[in-house]
Amino acid sequence: MNRTELLARLRALIKEELPLPGGGQTSARHNRLLEVGREDLSLARLAEAHWDAVAILSEAGMQAEPGVLYGVWASEIPGQALSFDSGEDGFVLNGAKMYCSGAGLIDRALVTAGADEPQLIDLDLRRQSETFEFDHSAWKTEAFAETNTSKATFKGTRFTYEDMVGGAGWYLDRPGFWHGACGPAACWAGGAIGLVDYARRQSRRDPHTKAHLGAMAASAWALRSFLETAGREIDAYPQNAVMARVRARTVRHLVEQAATDILRRLPRAYGPHPLVMDEKVARLYQELDIYLRQSHAERDLEALGSDALAVPIKDQPPAPEI
Numbered sequence: 001m002n003r004t005e006l007l008a009r010l011r012a013l014i015k016e017e018l019p020l021p022g023g024g025q026t027s028a029r030h031n032r033l034l035e036v037g038r039e040d041l042s043l044a045r046l047a048e049a050h051w052d053a054v055a056i057l058s059e060a061g062m063q064a065e066p067g068v069l070y071g072v073w074a075s076e077i078p079g080q081a082l083s084f085d086s087g088e089d090g091f092v093l094n095g096a097k098m099y100c101s102g103a104g105l106i107d108r109a110l111v112t113a114g115a116d117e118p119q120l121i122d123l124d125l126r127r128q129s130e131t132f133e134f135d136h137s138a139w140k141t142e143a144f145a146e147t148n149t150s151k152a153t154f155k156g157t158r159f160t161y162e163d164m165v166g167g168a169g170w171y172l173d174r175p176g177f178w179h180g181a182c183g184p185a186a187c188w189a190g191g192a193i194g195l196v197d198y199a200r201r202q203s204r205r206d207p208h209t210k211a212h213l214g215a216m217a218a219s220a221w222a223l224r225s226f227l228e229t230a231g232r233e234i235d236a237y238p239q240n241a242v243m244a245r246v247r248a249r250t251v252r253h254l255v256e257q258a259a260t261d262i263l264r265r266l267p268r269a270y271g272p273h274p275l276v277m278d279e280k281v282a283r284l285y286q287e288l289d290i291y292l293r294q295s296h297a298e299r300d301l302e303a304l305g306s307d308a309l310a311v312p313i314k315d316q317p318p319a320p321e322i
Contacts, residue, residue: 001040003146007105010046014069018051020058021179022238027231030186034227037190038197041287042146044187046071046102052180053110056120059176060166071106073152074120074171075099082113082154084121090160093121096153103134103150110165117169121159131157143286178244179234182227184294185248185255189223191288192259195266196220198281202270212269219258226254236320242311249304256295263289 001009018032019025033051037044046069053070057063064070075098082095093113100109107126112118125132134150171177196216202209230251237243263285267275274281 001043001146003105003148006040006042006046006146009040009043010050010105011069013043013047014050015067018054020055021176021182022234024235025231026179026234027228030182030227030231031224033183033186034190034193034224037187038194039190041187041191041194041284041291042144044190045144045147045291046105048183048187049101050106052183053108055176055180056110056171057122057165059174060170062122062165065108068107069102069105071100071102071109073097073100073109074112074118076112076118079115081115081118082111084113084119084159087156087158089158090163091158093123093154093157093159096151098138098151099149100134100152101144101147101149103136103148103152105148112171114168118171119168120165120171122163122165123157123159128157131155141286141290143283143290173241175239175241175244178241178248179238181248182230182234182251184291185252186227188259188288188292189227189255191284191291192223192255192262193220194284195262195281195288198274198278198284199266199269204270209269212265216262216265216269219262222258223255226251226258232320242307246304246307246311249300249307252295253300253304256292256297259288259292263292 013036016032019029021029029051033044033048036047049072050070053072054064056072077098080096082093082097084091084093093111095113097111102109107124109123109125111121111123113121132152132154134148134152136148136150138151139145139149165171166174196219199213199216230247233243233247266285275285276282
C-alpha cells in the first residue's frame, strides 16, 4: 500500500484497544501484533509503536489522548543523545535523533533525551513545528519508505514538567520495557508467516520444495508458540524485572532465528522469482530482513549468557500452567 493508504489503514487500526502487557491477555496482544505484521510490515512497524506508547503511558499512570496516533522515538546512538535544559516556560529540547519512524505522519511521540538516565518526554508534534525538522534523505532503501523513518532535529522545542513520562531512567528500568520488547518480535513473526503464506499458495510440488515448505511451516508453528508462551509468563510474573529481561532477549533471539530460516529457505525453494517478479513478496522479504536487525544479535546473546550464569534455571520461578 502507498503512504496515503497506509496512514488511513493505520488510523483505522489504532481504534482497537490492545490488551496491555501483564494484564492477563498478553498472548492475545502478541497474536494481534503478529497478525498485523502478517498483513503488512510497514503497517505493523507504526502500529506496534503506537500501541507500545499507549502501554508506556498507562504504566506511568497517564492516559493516551483518544484518537491520536503515537510513536516511540527511543533509538540512541552513543554520544548523540538529545539534550534538554530549563527554559522560559519549562524545558527546551535540542539535538538530533535517528530512526524516528512516522516522522510527519504521527501526532505525538514519546522521545528519549539525556545521556546517563534517559528521560522520556511526550511531545505533541502538531505544535511548535518551527522548532523541529525531519530529514528523510538518509533512508536510501525502498523498504519501509512509507513509514517516513527519518532524522529528527530539535531546536529549542519546548515542553513542561507535565510532559515528562516517569522520572529519569524510568523508561529503561521498568519491567514493561522488556514486556514491550516482545512486541517487535511479534511483528517479525507475522512478516515471516506472511512469507510462509505465499509459499503455501504456490503450485511447485517437487520433493525439495516440499521439504523446505515443511520446514517453514514448522517454523511458523514455533513462532506462534514462542509468543504464546512469553505472553503467559508475562501475565504470571508481570513485575519480575529479571525474568522480563531474560524472556524478552530469549524470545527475540528465537523469533529472529526462525524468521531468518524462513528467509533462507524461501528462495532456495522457489528460486529468484518471488524476490524479483512479485512486488509484494519482494518488499515483504526485504522489510523483514531489515526489521530483524532491530535484534541486537550477539550483543543480546552475551547479555543473555551473563543472566544465565547469574540466575540458574533451577532458581527461576516455574513456568505458568497451560
